Amino acid sequence: MKILLTSFYDLGKQPKIIAEIADKYSTSHVEFDCIDFSVDNPDLSLDEYDALGIYAPMHTATVLSIEYLRNKKLPDKVFTFGLYGSVLEDFNSSIKHINNIEDGELDTFLGINKNLEFSLKNNIPNRSIFPDISNYAHLVDGRNNLIAGSVETTYGCKHSCTHCPIPITFNGSFKTFSIEKIVNDVSNQVDSGAQHISFNDPDFLNGPVHALKVLEALNSKFPSITYDATIKVEHIIKYQKYFMQLSSLNMIFVISAFETTNDEVLTLLDKKHTNEDLSMAIELSQKANIDIRPTWMPFSPLAKLQDLPNIIKLIESYKLRETVDPIQLTIKLLVPKHSLILDKTAVKKYIGEYDKNSLSYKWAYKHKEVEKLQQLLFESLSNNPDLDDHHQYLDMVNIIEEFSDTKLLSTSEYNFKNVPKLSETWFCCSEPSKIQLDRIKSNTALI
Ligand code: SF4
Numbered sequence: 001m002k003i004l005l006t007s008f009y010d011l012g013k014q015p016k017i018i019a020e021i022a023d024k025y026s027t028s029h030v031e032f033d034c035i036d037f038s039v040d041n042p043d044l045s046l047d048e049y050d051a052l053g054i055y056a057p058m059h060t061a062t063v064l065s066i067e068y069l070r071n072k073k074l075p076d077k078v079f080t081f082g083l084y085g086s087v088l089e090d091f092n093s094s095i096k097h098i099n100n101i102e103d104g105e106l107d108t109f110l111g112i113n114k115n116l117e118f119s120l121k122n123n124i125p126n127r128s129i130f131p132d133i134s135n136y137a138h139l140v141d142g143r144n145n146l147i148a149g150s151v152e153t154t155y156g157c158k159h160s161c162t163h164c165p166i167p168i169t170f171n172g173s174f175k176t177f178s179i180e181k182i183v184n185d186v187s188n189q190v191d192s193g194a195q196h197i198s199f200n201d202p203d204f205l206n207g208p209v210h211a212l213k214v215l216e217a218l219n220s221k222f223p224s225i226t227y228d229a230t231i232k233v234e235h236i237i238k239y240q241k242y243f244m245q246l247s248s249l250n251m252i253f254v255i256s257a258f259e260t261t262n263d264e265v266l267t268l269l270d271k272k273h274t275n276e277d278l279s280m281a282i283e284l285s286q287k288a289n290i291d292i293r294p295t296w297m298p299f300s301p302l303a304k305l306q307d308l309p310n311i312i313k314l315i316e317s318y319k320l321r322e323t324v325d326p327i328q329l330t331i332k333l334l335v336p337k338h339s340l341i342l343d344k345t346a347v348k349k350y351i352g353e354y355d356k357n358s359l360s361y362k363w364a365y366k367h368k369e370v371e372k373l374q375q376l377l378f379e380s381l382s383n384n385p386d387l388d389d390h391h392q393y394l395d396m397v398n399i400i401e402e403f404s405d406t407k408l409l410s411t412s413e414y415n416f417k418n419v420p421k422l423s424e425t426w427f428c429c430s431e432p433s434k435i436q437l438d439r440i441k442s443n444t445a446l447i
Contacts, residue, residue: 003053008037014150017082025114058082058165077096078096143418147195151186151189155174160340162344163269163341212249228253263275283318311329316410342361381396394409
């Protein structure tokens with residue numbers, strides 16, 4: 001049987017799960033081809049294959065896969081996997097969603113046997129099936145442009161934030177990968193040229209003891225490699241004992257989903273942090289000598305006009321201009337099928353029809369004027385794509401000052417520094433904007 005496994009976008013990282021599926025079913029009766037369309041675009045006849053597998057990890061990847069599949073003659077068996085697999089199945093009912101690649105669902109669908117020696121926890125992914133690692137997201141800090149690899153210590157998440165697709169599938173649970181698998185996977189990527197490793201865990205401190213053991217093992221084997229990870233505000237505070245050790249193990253920055261300063265919205269999202277906690281997380285990161293890179297989702301049905309000035313005040317008071325990507329200030333809530341937020345009484349009346357084309361529910365603002373502000377901020381970015389981050393930010397602050405009639409910048413003097421970040425930095429639970437989609441399609445999002 002000849003099977004084509006495809007990925008369309010995985011936040012600038014190699015789609016590791018594709019290698020794991022190929023390993024799981026690699027027997028003498030099955031032949032796999034793997035294409036990552038985010039960095040490659042070969043001319044293919046899909047119907048030459050007996051089966052097609054589509055990785056749908058997130059909204060953007062799913063939108064791109066639908067665009068690619070349109071008007072193509074498909075093999076008899078088409079399946080999808082990943083967090084947005086059910087959304088893709090909804091869109092096209094001839095595509096079978098495989099909910100869990102660890103059980104036998106895919107074996108039955110394809111009528112093939114798995115390699116009995118395979119275990120997801122322990123198998124080291126064969127990344128040689130992907131384009132060279134240098135084609136993917138890099139670590140940039142103004143002077144250097146370093147090849148970055150990626151790895152996960154866990155999969156799933158023990159939390160249930162209502163805007164996030166992960167709890168829809170994992171229902172508040174997570175599993176760990178073995179330390180041996182992780183160290184060997186990193187070792188292979190270092191051999192291929194990686195100088196920085198990004199931890200892809202939805203939250204690096206879901207299992208803090210395991211995470212620290214992994215980082216210690218990696219740091220002792222590869223002392224010159226640097227790391228980044230995503231850690232929620234609640235965990236930075238709750239596990240500060242562990243957080244404080246990260247810098248000495250070469251963790252150079254941490255992405256943290258702040259979302260908004262509006263406590264009513266934070267409660268609705270079930271983030272388990274408050275506006276006050278944001279300051280505490282920033283202070284802890286400064287004490288721990290780690291750059292914190294907040295991600296934001298300022299625009300959602302209950303957003304208030306005052307939220308944006310409050311976000312800017314926080315950025316200014318802690319001098320965080322360098323670690324906030326301007327596009328973050330425009331991000332809108334995405335409400336996919338099965339989203340947990342659909343059950344929240346406080347927003348029900350603002351949720352509209354499901355839009356099959358955008359794969360999300362339409363929604364309206366309680367405070368109508370907020371919509372205009374989002375549009376102005378987004379236009380400012382779209383109309384000035386060549387401005388550097390600092391000037392994009394200043395333009396957006398100007399708009400927020402005028403719109404809210406609030407003075408936000410106390411000084412025009414600011415020593416804007418280049419700090420390390422990934423060349424692809426936005427957050428996957430959010431609605432992708434046209435700017436983001438265009439960047440991905442032209443591959444400028446990646447390097
Ligand atoms: S937003 Fe982060 S912490 Fe919350 S459920 Fe999703 S991955 Fe977990």
